[in-house]
Every structure is written in structure tokens, then in C-alpha cells.
Amino acid sequence: MRQWNYLQASFPPDDLDEASGILWSLGTNGIEEDSLRSDRLQIKAYFDPLQDLQALCHDFKAQCRSAGISLFRCTARIQTERDWFRKWRQQLEPFSIGRRFRIVAIERAAHPDASVRAKHNRAAGQSRIPIFIEPGMAFGTGTHETTQLCLEALERHVKPGTTCLDIGTGSGILAIAAAKLGARRVVACDTDPIAIEIAVQNGAENGCAAQVEWILGDIDKTPALRPECLVANLAVELIEQEFSKFALRLKNGATMILSGLLTRQAGRIERLGRRSRLRLVRRATKGEWTCLLYVRPKPGRLSP
Ligand SMILES: C[S@@+](CC[C@H](N)C(=O)[O-])C[C@H]1O[C@@H](n2cnc3c(N)ncnc32)[C@H](O)[C@@H]1O
Incomplete structure (x- = not known):
């Protein structure tokens, strides 16, 4: 099973460059800007699975304090492939995009119950172009x-x-x-x-x-x-x-x-x-x- 180890942190957007510098020096493999809400930028910094995430979190907090970065939050997180699949499967009802498309999860389109299949195929139909997707890890x-x-x-x-x-x-x-x-x-x-x-x-x-x-x-x-x-x-x-x-x-x-x-x-x-x-x-x-x-x-x- 694949696993992602990352620190999730939020701080003022103006501190991004400095905070990124610290994360790179701690050995991150990549930083993703996750969301921006008013004065808070949330990022995820990914690390190798064998690194001690709690220790990294501790070091990051300490270095942010010395650099004067107002860190709102920093947590160590591990996400597994299974979590991701479960989220996708639970959340996904067929949905429309733009004027033409309707996205249907393949699992739903191929449901063993014919009445559920018919419902999703009808939902996909709706004069829209159905796109059947099983994203797997992509x-x-x-x-x-x-x-x-x-x-x-x-x-x-x-x-x-x-x-x-x-x-x-x-x-x-x-x-x-x-x-x-x-x-x-x-x-x-x-x-x-x-x-x-x-x-x-x-x-x-x-x-x-x-x-x-x-x-x-x-x-x-x-x-x-x-x-x-x-x-x-x-x-x-x-x-x-x-x-x-x-x-x-x-x-x-x-x-x-x-x-x-x-x-x-x-x-x-x-x-x-x-x-x-x-x-x-x-x-x-x-x-x-x-x-x-x-x-x-x-x-x-x-x-x-
Ligand atoms: C944000 S996803 C986009 C997926 C899909 N096209 C979409 O719009 O939902 C970016 C994809 O680009 C791939 N990728 C990264 N660098 C690339 C490169 N230099 N050339 C081609 N693909 C690349 C990644 O593996 C990833 O699957």
C-alpha cells in the first residue's frame, strides 16, 4: 500500500518563501500549496516514509519561531492509498461539469445491482457526455x-x-x-x-x-x-x-x-x-x- 508522509502547516502567505526554505533544509521532497483562506496559507510538505515526522514537526516549529514566522498550525500526517480510495468512493455521486460533461465513477456505473446501474446511467445520460472514471492513484x-x-x-x-x-x-x-x-x-x-x-x-x-x-x-x-x-x-x-x-x-x-x-x-x-x-x-x-x-x-x- 502506498503511503504519503507530510507536514501540514499554515502561516501568513508572506512567510511562504522563508517557511519553504526551512522545509527544504529539513529535507522535504516537495511542497504543495493546499489552500488560501484570508490571511492563512496552508501547505503540505512531503517527506520520505522513513523520516521521523514528529521530530521534523518539532524542528520546523522551532525554526519558524527563530525566524519570526507566525505559524498557526503544524501537524504530522500520514495518508494511505486506502484512505484516498475510500474518500473517492464515498463522496462520488455522478456530477456535471460545464455544459456538456457528466462524470461517473466506474464503480457506480458497474454496480452489481441493475437498478442502481440504471439510475447512474440515466444520471450520466441527461443529454450530457458521460465520462467514466476510476482514478486509482492518479x-x-x-x-x-x-x-x-x-x-x-x-x-x-x-x-x-x-x-x-x-x-x-x-x-x-x-x-x-x-x-x-x-x-x-x-x-x-x-x-x-x-x-x-x-x-x-x-x-x-x-x-x-x-x-x-x-x-x-x-x-x-x-x-x-x-x-x-x-x-x-x-x-x-x-x-x-x-x-x-x-x-x-x-x-x-x-x-x-x-x-x-x-x-x-x-x-x-x-x-x-x-x-x-x-x-x-x-x-x-x-x-x-x-x-x-x-x-x-x-x-x-x-x-x-
Ligand atoms: C495535476 S495532474 C493533472 C491530471 C489531469 N490531466 C487533470 O487535469 O485532472 C498532473 C499530472 O502531470 C503529470 N506530470 C508531471 N510532470 C509531467 C511532465 N513533465 N510531463 C508530463 N506529465 C507530467 C503527473 O504525473 C500528474 O499525473
Whole structure:
């Protein structure tokens, strides 16, 4: 069973840099900004399972005190795969996203009781496009705002017969959505082998096996497709790093959907965008998240 060991801490947003410095010096493998409520930023800092979390928590508190950081809370937490599965299965009734999609957990769609199955299939129907998902260990249940922003952008921009590239496919949810909107060819990649395994299964459950090609690796591992739509729901650092590579891949007139950005981080990407040939055509927000939509102008239609 997989296990995540992390410290969950909250402090004023202005102390983020200093608090992160302390966590890196304590050996964190990565820091995730979890939520921002008024004056409190909550983060999760992940550590190797063999490290003593309680001792780390104690050290972090002491170093925050010396640095003058007003730590509101710091707790040591261990989350197991089983907890995560249980949460997903308990919470998930079929739900709608945007104007077109309805997300149904595969377990519910395949329920042994025919009347329950019929109920969920009816719920999925509702003249919406059903996407059947079992996320397993991969990100992409459809419950996260960053995924929802991508789905809403896809339903506006994927036209039947087009080609799409999904970078960081996770459960495969966005690639499946693009295929179900009529994309002729979708290439989806992820650097996590478990995600690809799950995405392949979800693709098959949704009848998309013929349209979607699943690739283990980053954009460099994908075939030299120049898509009409590229979608990437990734951490801001990765988007910064890969922005020009994504932009170069686009066909003229193509759309690029970038999600995974906290609203206060979006300016970092917009600055890169201004130095590129791309045109920012939409900025959509949900909760504390922002999704940027760029278009690569057709020749002769360069933005001023
Ligand atoms: C936030 S999840 C997005 C999942 C899904 N596309 C969604 O929107 O719900 C990001 C995914 O990107 C993958 N990833 C991280 N770095 C990557 C990279 N350089 N290239 C491709 N995938 C990457 C992660 O393994 C993870 O599955």
C-alpha cells in the first residue's frame, strides 16, 4: 500500500518563501500549496516514509519561531492509498461539469445491482457526455477546479475531427473528454507509469481506445503531432519550464489551455506569454485557480 508522509502547516502567505526554505533544509521532497483562506496559507510538505515526522514537526516549529514566522498550525500526517480510495468512493455521486460533461465513477456505473446501474446511467445520460472514471492513484477525478477549468475550455475549443495533445494526463480524464467531443486523434502523456496504466484502463472503459494514444513520458516522448488543441494541467514551475516547447508544438490557429495555476501565480505565465508569439484570449477562474487560454495566430494575423 502506498503511503504519503507530510507536514501540514499554515502561516501568513508572506512567510511562504522563508517557511519553504526551512522545509527544504529539513529535507522535504516537495511542497504543495493546499489552500488560501484570508490571511492563512496552508501547505503540505512531503517527506520520505522513513523520516521521523514528529521530530521534523518539532524542528520546523522551532525554526519558524527563530525566524519570526507566525505559524498557526503544524501537524504530522500520514495518508494511505486506502484512505484516498475510500474518500473517492464515498463522496462520488455522478456530477456535471460545464455544459456538456457528466462524470461517473466506474464503480457506480458497474454496480452489481441493475437498478442502481440504471439510475447512474440515466444520471450520466441527461443529454450530457458521460465520462467514466476510476482514478486509482492518479490525479483527475473531475472534482478539482483545475480539471474542471480544462474541461470547460475543451468543450468550447475541441471541434470534431481535430487533434489534441494532453500533457500530464493523470487519470486520462481530459484526453477522454477530447475524444468524446469528436477529436480525431488525441495523444496523452504522463511521466508517472501508474497514471498511464490507469488512463489506458479508463480510455478503454470509455470506448476511446482507437482515438487516444497513451505515452509514458513528457512532451519530448510524444509523436511529432502539431495539435489544434494542447491542454496541460501541471504545476506552475513545469508550465514555466515547458511553455516555449508547448508553444512551438501548436499548429497555426491552435489553442493552448494551461491550468494548475493559483491565481496569484498566473502572472508568471502571462509574462512568458507576452514574450511569445501567442495571444492570450481568455483567463478563467474557479476558486483560487486560474486557467489561461492562448491561441497561436495564423500567419498574417500576428497580434500587435
Ligand atoms: C495535476 S495532474 C493533472 C491530471 C489531469 N490531466 C487533470 O487535469 O485532472 C498532473 C499530472 O502531470 C503529470 N506530470 C508531471 N510532470 C509531467 C511532465 N513533465 N510531463 C508530463 N506529465 C507530467 C503527473 O504525473 C500528474 O499525473
